[in-house]
Each structure stands twice: as C-alpha cells, then as structure tokens.
C-alpha cells in the first residue's frame with residue numbers, strides 16, 4: 311500500500327463519522343461497534359480526507375498548516391494503515 | 403446471597419469514572435413480531451409506561467453534555483415508535499453517531515428516507531427474535547422477500563448492509579444456509595453472535611447451548627465461506643463464552659462507558675442489569691443523567707475493584723476482564739460479586755463445564771421427543787460486550 315499514487319482521494323469510509331469531541335479533547339472516529347480516539351496527527355490527517363483532495367494536496371496542506379516539510383512518507387504510511395483498517399476508502 | 407466480605411476501604415475508592423461514552427436507548431419493549439422472547443427482562447410486561455418524546459430528548463441532551471457520543475436505538479422494535487425520526491433528528495443535531503438496531507419490520511421507503519434525512523448514521527438489521535423467524539427465513543419466501551426488500555432499501559440509501567444473527571443449538575447447524583442468505587441479501591458485514599445466557603435465554607439455556615462439535619462445525623463452515631467471499635463480506639463469529647477459559651471484559655467494567663435506558667426510563671449500567679439483586683436502578687424520570695451516572699449507588703456499585711472477591715481480587719488479570727459478567731456471576735452462583743464462573747480460576751467453574759457437558763449429551767442424543775419443541779425460544783441480539791477502544795477498533 312506504500313505505493314499509493316499521489317492522486318488518490320481518500321475519504322472517511324461509508325458509515326463512519328469523524329468529529330472533534332471536546333469532552334475527549336480529540337478527534338474521534340465513530341463506527342457502529344466502537345470508536346477510535348485519534349492522536350493529534352492522525353486527527354489532522356483524517357480531518358483532511360474529504361474525498362475531494364488528493365493525497366498530494368493533503369500533504370501540502372499539512373506541511374503548510376504546521377510549517378513543516380517532508381511529511382509525505384508519514385502521511386502516506388498513515389493513510390495506508392487507515393485504508394487497511396477500513397477507516398478510509400478511496401474516491402475516484 | 404449474603405456473606406459478602408465488605409471490601410476493604412483502601413480498595414473501595416474507585417477511580418473517578420469518565421463520561422458515559424456509549425448510550426443505548428431501548429425505546430420500547432413492543433415488537434410487531436410479538437417476540438416477547440428476547441433479551442428483554444422476563445418480567446418486561448410489568449414495567450411502566452414508555453417515556454414520552456420530550457423525556458427521550460432530554461436524556462439525549464443531558465447525556466451528550468456529559469460526553470456521550472455513541473447512540474444505539476433499540477427495543478423491542480424501535481420503528482414502533484412514531485417519534486423515532488424526531489429522536490434521531492435531535493440526536494444528530496447534538497452530534498451523536500446514531501445506530502439503529504432493527505428487525506426491519508416497518509422500515510418502509512418513506513421511513514428510511516425520513517430517518518436518513520434526520521441524520522441516522524447506521525442501521526443494523528437483526529434476526530433478533532425467535533427461532534420461528536429464523537425458520538421462516540430459511541424456509542419461507544415471504545420472510546426472505548421482506549428482509550431482502552429492507553436490505554435493498556438499506557443499500558439504496560447508502561448504508562452499509564450489516565446483518566446480525568443470533569446463533570444457538572437449534573440453528574447453528576444451518577450456519578451455511580444463513581451465510582448464503584446473508585450473501586443473497588447483499589450483506590457486507592455479518593455478525594454471528596452466539597446467545598448469551600440471561601433473560602429468556604437463561605431460562606431456556608438447556609435447549610440453546612450448542613455442543614462443542616456443533617460449534618466447531620459451524621466455525622469451519624464459516625471459515626470456508628469467509629475465504630470464498632473475502633473482500634466482499636466480513637464475517638464475525640462470536641463464540642459463546644461458556645466455551646472460553648476467561649470471561650469477556652464486559653464494557654470495560656460496569657459504569658465505565660456504557661449507559662442504557664429502558665423504555666420506562668430506568669437507567670442501567672448494562673442492559674441486563676435489571677436482574678441484579680439489590681441494585682436500585684435510578685429512573686431518568688426522577689433524576690438527571692449526570693447524577694445518575696456519577697452519583698447513584700447503582701452506577702458506582704461495580705466501579706473500581708473494591709467489590710471484587712477472590713480469586714479476582716488478587717488476580718493479575720483483573721484490570722483486563724474486570725472479573726467478567728456480573729449478571730452471569732449472579733445467575734450461576736447467586737452472588738453478583740463472585741468471579742464470573744466462565745473463568746477457569748473460579749472455584750465455581752464446574753457450573754459452566756457441567757452446563758456444557760449437558761449440552762454435549764443433549765447434542766449426542768438429539769432433541770428428545772418434544773424437547774425444545776414449539777417453546778419458541780428466546781432471543782434478541784445483544785452484544786456480550788460493547789468495545790469502546792481508544793487506539794484500535796475491535797473490528798473492521
């Protein structure tokens with residue numbers, strides 16, 4: 311999965327919901343049998359996966375927002391993991 | 403049972419609980435299938451009137467304010483409530499993730515459209531009731547037609563098709579057919595959950611517990627099926643805990659994340675908790691959710707480790723399984739503070755092995771003349787435990 315092309319558009323999987331929970335001070339991913347409390351970087355990535363932006367655009371946005379560079383490999387690895395867990399799916 | 407050694411004061415201090423992340427509203431005990439034989443309390447006919455809409459909405463607001471985020475709507479059959487759409491709309495506006503647990507009876511196009519509009523997130527289609535419905539399903543076109551219409555609507559409205567089937571001795575040998583039906587319905591997720599023995603199922607346990615051989619056959623069939631449909635369907639097979647060596651970690655311990663409200667407004671730390679003796683369950687009619695969750699004696703009763711007895715009390719695994727199921731401990735041993743006898747370390751573990759042996763014998767001899775016959779047995783889907791994880795989901 312690490313060979314994900316830059317042009318894929320990841321989105322939160324059908325039936326799942328991502329939201330910011332003040333009570334948990336975190337983004338949580340909600341699904342029928344449970345929830346995942348995301349750490350801040352996972353939350354930052356997932357909240358940009360809207361099915362409209364490409365992987366490259368998400369990386370660029372994160373690097374811009376956090377004033378960092380060289381995030382591509384980490385973001386790609388997380389997206390691959392999230393796809394494998396069915397948290398994310400790819401839109402055309 | 404008395405004789406409970408009072409817990410030492412050092413151990414009674416429970417860590418201060420987090421919010422009730424998971425809220426289950428059992429909106430009604432009514433069900434058009436007349437499946438009174440379900441996990442609902444065996445004396446459910448004696449419970450009081452259902453909460454009116456305004457009270458449910460208040461429960462939602464109060465629970466959400468405390469941090470509740472997962473919402474299950476069940477029953478009975480929740481579609482019986484004409485205010486279901488209003489409840490869903492309020493829950494959605496508040497930011498809940500909303501899961502409807504339904505038999506599908508009454509889920510018309512108009513209603514699913516309205517529910518979708520109101521913000522319903524997820525639907526779980528359940529075979530939640532009697533053997534009769536399962537038999538009809540396996541044998542009668544009409545029931546299959548009904549379920550497939552509902553399944554088609556669920557998919558058409560963009561919901562994943564999730565099917566939950568309760569297994570027991572009388573249907574577990576049909577698991578292959580059940581899975582084929584599920585495939586024909588277009589199910590993407592199937593949960594084959596073995597019955598849990600409380601409520602009506604407890605009363606009928608002798609007829610319901612499968613034998614080990616049945617269980618192994620069913621698992622093998624499931625595994626072959628799984629390989630065939632890999633990538634299209636995900637199938638979960640939940641083994642009855644009577645066959646395990648350790649109990650399930652129920653809901654991270656009672657009073658830690660899960661709050662259920664019965665149709666009449668009784669608040670419960672577990673949906674079966676009504677049966678526990680000496681637990682004075684508070685009502686949402688008389689108290690707000692905050693005081694129920696944080697202050698009521700019932701919700702504090704099994705928090706922390708102070709209530710535990712040996713062997714749990716000094717067991718290194720107590721932080722992992724919290725001593726197992728309180729309801730099972732009570733039903734089998736008469737004392738809800740005892741170790742869940744499913745645990746091999748329980749001095750009363752023989753109660754479980756004896757039940758399994760009886761099932762083996764019954765399995766070998768086959769159902770005797772009239773055994774378990776039309777005794778329309780007893781179910782309703784309910785998860786043994788509801789995982790709420792912080793890093794990794796339990797499934798999917």
Ligand code: SF4
Nearest residue numbers: 714717719720725745
């Ligand atoms: S003795 Fe109690 S805490 Fe230890 S494994 Fe058994 S049930 Fe769990």
Ligand code: SF4
Nearest residue numbers: 652672674727728729
């Ligand atoms: S496992 Fe937990 S939820 Fe289930 S009956 Fe036991 S105590 Fe209740």
